[in-house]
Amino acid sequence: MEYVRLGKTNLLASRISFGAMSLQDMQDAELAAQLVRKSYDAGINFFDTARAKRESETLLGDSLHEIRENVIVATKSSASSANELLQDIDESLAAMHVDAIDLYQYEIINFIPQKDGEDRIYQVLAHAKSSGKIQHIGAVTEDFDIAVEIIKGGLYETLQFPFNMISPVETASLVDLCSERDMGFLAMRPLCGGVISNIPLAFGFLHQFENVFPLWSPRSLEELTQLLYFNDHPPVIDESFQEDVAKARMFFN
Numbered sequence: 565m566e567y568v569r570l571g572k573t574n575l576l577a578s579r580i581s582f583g584a585m586s587l588q589d590m591q592d593a594e595l596a597a598q599l600v601r602k603s604y605d606a607g608i609n610f611f612d613t614a615r616a617k618r619e620s621e622t623l624l625g626d627s628l629h630e631i632r633e634n635v636i637v638a639t640k641s642s643a644s645s646a647n648e649l650l651q652d653i654d655e656s657l658a659a660m661h662v663d664a665i666d667l668y669q670y671e672i673i674n675f676i677p678q679k680d681g682e683d684r685i686y687q688v689l690a691h692a693k694s695s696g697k698i699q700h701i702g703a704v705t706e707d708f709d710i711a712v713e714i715i716k717g718g719l720y721e722t723l724q725f726p727f728n729m730i731s732p733v734e735t736a737s738l739v740d741l742c743s744e745r746d747m748g749f750l751a752m753r754p755l756c757g758g759v760i761s762n763i764p765l766a767f768g769f770l771h772q773f774e775n776v777f778p779l780w781s782p783r784s785l786e787e788l789t790q791l792l793y794f795n796d797h798p799p800v801i802d803e804s805f806q807e808d809v810a811k812a813r814m815f816f817n
Contacts, residue, residue, distance in 0.1 A: 565607025565795065568774060571748030573700040573721050575636050575666060577610040579771070580795050581750070583779030584613040588620040599788055600627035604635065606792050612638040612667075612724075612750065612779050615652045618659065625660030638667035638750075640704055640724070646684035653692050668692065669702035669724055676703070676714055686719070702748070708734065715741045722748035727776065728756045729769035730813050736773075743775045754778040762812070763790055768799030769809055 567576040582603050587596040600611070600623075611628065613620045621639060628635055639656045643649035649670075656665060670677060670689060677685035692698045702722035703714045711725050715738065723742055727735050728751065742749040751770060760766050770778045771794075782788035799805060 567609070568777075570610075570636075570667075570777065571722055571742070571775070572746045573667065573748060575610075575700070577636055577748075577777055578608045579774075579777060580608050580791060581610040581612060581777045581779050582608050583752070583781035584611050584624045585617040585620050586781040586783055587613075587623045588617045589783070593623060593626070595785075596623040597627040598785060599782060600624065602785065602788060603782075604628075604631055606795075609634065610636045610638070610777065612640075613660075614640045614671075615656050616640075616642065618655075621656055621659040625662065629661055632662060636666045637662060638669065638702070639665055640669035640671055640702075642671035642673070643685070646688045649685055649688045650692075653688075653697055657697060664696055665698045667700045667702050667722060668698035669704045669722065670720075671704040672710055672714065673705070673707075676710065676717065676719075678717075679719065702750070704752075708732075708738070711738050712741065715745055715747055718745065720747070722750060724750040724752055724779075726753045726756075727751035727770070727778075728754050728760060729766055729809050730756055730760065739773050739776055749773075749776050751776050751778040754780055760812070763787075764794060764799050765805070765808055765812065767791065767794040768801060768805060771798050772801055 566579045570577045613624050641652040643652050679686055689701045700721045703720040704724040705711050714720055739749050755766055770776055780791055
């Protein structure tokens with residue numbers, strides 16, 4: 565497994581990251597634990613979830629309890645107020661049985677919380693960081709223009725944004741901009757929510773970007789095994805591969 569610094573956080577994260585929000589949909593705590601532990605045994609050390617998926621936080625925390633010190637745990641909140649955010653942070657800490665969350669991300673929809681904002685959202689994040697409840701602050705958005713503003717603002721340490729082989733071409737510019745600003749880039753929906761079924765092609769496309777951490781969400785041991793295989797045997801990126809990616813993008817767009 566290859567480990568890369570996650571932007572200015574200085575966290576060394578596995579290039580295959582585990583999107584744990586799907587654990588909630590399995591309705592099988594034993595399978596969830598098997599997926600998490602097999603991932604860890606294979607070298608995956610970055611696990612991302614969300615307060616909105618409360619059962620996923622609980623399942624992830626239960627599965628990582630004995631190996632917490634060896635992994636990077638990330639979660640996120642879309643709280644609409646500072647008080648709600650405070651509650652989300654404390655509830656996430658309790659659900660995952662941790663004293664601190666390595667990367668806490670705020671889901672941004674309409675506005676970007678600032679240091680001195682009247683909403684006090686960023687102040688809550690900063691205080692949680694200074695008090696040791698969280699270690700690093702990231703941002704999540706699905707809006708391209710907001711993403712650019714987040715990166716250029718320099719206030720957040722990571723960006724989570726949808727990115728896969730059929731994403732608009734301009735999305736790759738966000739990856740480059742994050743690299744220039746030493747900001748970690750977490751790629752949500754690497755299979756576009758299940759639209760993409762060609763895992764080798766999807767994996768190879770994202771593997772080209774050294775500063776991109778795809779949040780894969782395997783739903784079975786077979787899917788996880790396939791991802792781990794391509795990690796050990798990355799697809800060859802040649803002219804034929806690029807042509808196949810271009811065909812897929814044209815088909816879906």
